[in-house]
Amino acid sequence: MFRSSIKQVATVAVTALVVGCAANSPSEEKSSSSGLPAWVIAPSGLVGEGALVATECVPDNAGMSILKSKSTALARAAIAQQIQVNVQVMDKTYQDLTENGEESASGSTFSSVSKQVTDQMLQGAIPQRMDYIEGRGEDLFCSMVVLAPEQNRKVFEAIIQKSNRQMSPNNEALLYQEFRAKRAAEELDKAVGN
Secondary structure (H helix, E strand, O other): OHHHHHHHHHHHHHHHHHHHHHHOOOOOOEOOOOOOEHHHHOHHHHOOOOOEEEEEEEEOOOOHHHHHHHHHHHHHHHHHHHHHHHHHHHHHHHHHHHHOOOOOOOOOOHHHHHHHHHHHHHHHOEEEEEEEEEEOOEEEEEEEEEEOHHHHHHHHHHHHHHOOOOOOHHHHHHHHHHHOOHHHHHHHHHHHOO
């Protein structure tokens, strides 16, 4: 009888542990140093390859609609900065191609048209997650905004088109890879000062 009770208690404990762990999705797990959820600290690990994502938080000092607008605008601005850095990397790669004599260097640079295109295309960046968060003693409202891979590709294509550059499909494919490359993420980290 005593062993039966111990087995039942052990079964209930194991079941509770499994259910509790299953309920904590990766995006809900807290960072050990900040206590903030993963979707706030490292949102890029939660979206598909080729997507751009940013999470921004604002102090909880106004109504929800104002907080949504403010945090979403800041997150979209962070995505615009990511695109700008990606375009700068693409510009460097294009300049390398032109120095090798493979393409004509005439026309405007990609960077000069990217702001206009980015501003238009960021309307496709939608908030995927919003929530009130308690962080380091203050209440915050956070928004995670995602620019889906297909929208990211449209940004690239619009920049190429508006730049009036004629290039081979191979060079365009190379530039797109550079636009999405890890090197662009590394340069973004440098630009932000991380």
